[in-house]
Amino acid sequence: MPHLLESHGLVKSFGGLNAVDDLDFHIEEGEIVSLIGPNGAGKTTFFNLVTGFYPADGGKVTFGGHNLLGLSPYQITKLGLARTFQTVRLFQEMTILENVMVGQHCRSRSGVLGAIFRPPSYRVEEARIREKAEEQLAFFGSRLAGYRLDQPANSLSYANRRRLEIARAMGTEAKLILMDEPSAGMNPKETEEIASLIGKLRDERGFTILFIEHDMKVVKGVSDRVVAMDYGHKIAEGSYENVANDEHVIEAYLGRKATREEQDES
């Protein structure tokens, strides 16, 4: 059986720098995988390649058997791949509910004429979009639900904006959600919540999740598998313990231990 998402020899270079260099990666359906690595390792670039933000310079990416390279972001989303952003990027002036309803865009089809004349098919579809969106928001308990739905997104607190971004990604009915540092900027309690949320997303909603994370507690807590990157390469892969103790990983984060000879020279 093929992997849900797979990349082989993926390359992306900016000028002379290979941000992603010959990357082989895969994730199974139902898996939670975290992607770690120091700043500039190419993690976000990898996300951008997979979601069609950037065109790749070489290699192959498939999702459920479909080749993703060359597709536009909206086509990739339609195939069942959604993402969140490192810096929260909500539709600020739209309401909370509308933000999530936009996620349903690729699962609905009514157009201008439908909107103007509102035939029964339109109304059924609109009701469904709304229902699904409310369902996603209900996942976050009282934080995003209830009479808060018609508030503009910019009225939310930072942590709730992050939650809304996840809800919006859920709204696309994706199979795989890519999260770019979901716990960035959150306090320890909220970070803990995010970790359990990621677990719940898989266990209750059946999403496959790939996330970039710097907080090792989160990584340790929920990942089935950890992939470490540096300089665009995959440097380690496996369980948290294996990766955390891998010497390449330690080196990438902390630098190489100086050898006797080098010390003597200095």
Added chain:
Amino acid sequence: MDNTKLKLGLRMGFFGAIVALYLCLVGLIETFGERDIITGVISLGHILLLLAGLMIGYLTMRQVDQHINPLHEAERKAPGLGDTAHSIMAGIITGLALGLLMLVLDRLNIRDVLVSASPKLLELLLLENGITPAVLSLLPFGQGLAAGVLRIVVLGAVLGLAGGALYLLPASVRRPLIFGIGMVALLGLLSDLMRIALDQPGWSESFYKLLYTGRGLSSQGAGITVVATAAITAFWSYIPDFYARVISILTAWLPPWLRTTLAALLSISLLLRLAWFLGIETAYPPTLPACPGVTTGDINLAQCPGLILEGFTAPQGSTEGGLTSSAPIVSAAITLAESLMFLGIAASIVLLLLRAVQQASRAGKQQWPAPPPETLERAKRVVALYLGVAALLFVPGVVGVYPSEVLVMVGLYVVMGLGINIVVGMAGLLDLGYVAFFAVGAYSTALLTTVDASVGGAQMSFWGALPLVVAITAIAGLMVGAPVLRMRGDYLAIVTLGFGEIARILALSDWFKPWLGGAQGIIKIPDIHLGGIEFVGPQKLYYLILVSCLIAYFITARLKGSRVGRAWGAMREDEQVADVMGVNTTAYKLLAFAMGALIASVSGAIFAAKLGTIYPHSFKVEVSITALGLLIVGGIGSLPGVVVGAFALVGLPELLREFSEYRMLIYGAAMVIMMLVRPQGLLPSAGRGRELQGEELGQDDWMRMAAEAEAAGSDSAA
């Protein structure tokens, strides 16, 4: 004395001096001085000066207040009366500057440099003419230049004090006052319009004579206006309650069949009146349908429908009717419908009175039985709808030809504004070349319908051509949209600006002259007919425009809340993210351009048929700027804002043609003030205002508001 406050006062004083001198030297005061607001008492020029003084006093006080209360603290220290000293100082400085100007005007001839520095200006600043002796006696300095200078300085001080005091007044007093004064200025300004609208035999004439004399308001008219406006403003918040109360009584006590019958009769008679007005009228004077049953005194209630509809039947439009033969039938039908309607109203009144007596004699506990909330809500909406429709239908007949013409212009811009609102407001694509679509609409209509043999057009009817025009313009929208797909923001604005100009210059060019007629344009575009109705003259075109506005409004409102509108909104907020969330941004950009163009084309088509001749000169970049400007004034993305913006930017300048020299100056100043004071527009769409104001509602605020709302809800439920 507080040094900072002193500095504030000085700074505002100099600011006021600059504004006042500018107003004088640019010629505004002089031009406006020729226009009486209250005849024999005060001219518009004087009002402007007075307002400048008041504003300076008011703003100084506000600055002082902000100085005393630097942050939003829980306990505010209210500025006291003593702080008005700074306002007075600012006023005096402004007055001194004007005094100095008067001396300069008297001694030196600076007209070579500043054309407006005329003896007339000096005369105005002396305040000897125009203002009545009664007002002058308050500032008793006699005649002559020295007295005049002293007077204007004292006036500055008084105005500064008044402005400062105005700030200190509670809002419940200040608002009625400001609105009252504002209404006087507005009614005075619009005296010509009011004369056209009201100076007709009947009740309206006496009303006009009560308020106006000469070109301005009479003193008593001004008094009545201030008092009435202040009263309405003060009780404004009670009006919805009052309305709900009235409707509640009506729905509770009138049997449903009577309500339905009345509504039906009203609809029928409105429609018949409309049909009559639209060209099935016969000769003037029309035989007013007699209204049976009610005959009293001088104010002839017998003619009530006729009187209310007086304008409707007046021969201001064209006198040659379309279907003359059917006129007596229509007239008879109107008589019948309205007689029945008035019988029904009379019956309802009797019924209500009976009920009231019954209720009083019973001395029951519950005075007015409340109808179920849904029925009440529905009734409120229906009545509001009827009032709105009736008002919209009556307007052109009541106000006359020229105001109708203005309304037609406003309507054309409303349609355009709604179209550009799709592109700019909803989809976030800044289009400065929108006039191109208006032009394509107008030119394609002209080409398809003109009867000018030299052009060799299709000579179609307007209605036959319209679908083609719409399709052509939508394709033009796609053609403009396609090359600019990758552009955003400023770049898009510049490119579209270019497209707009290209369209005009192409139409002007020799290259296209054989088809588009070059600078002479296309002539002999026939009028619009529909059935027996000939849409000639502004009063009839008004209805056509009204229908187009309603359709455009309906379409844009429907789109706004739909899947398409959400996709546009997402694209406006963040194009990349919209793409990642599954919106095909390429397609939706093109769709926005096409929809915007489509709506503009209708405006263009009516414009072409209205003028009968079109030429490139009508499609200058100003049209785009105005269409965009009305969005900004009304509030980008807000649909009612478009209507308000069109009235403000198109309607007002049309009505105030005599000041057209200063039109652009006022326009620019209004825009700047608008951006400073209310960047979100007059009627902002939800969500946008908050972001522009930079007031992001914090979570805590939000929780508190929700809790308060809940508490209020449970209170009212209890």
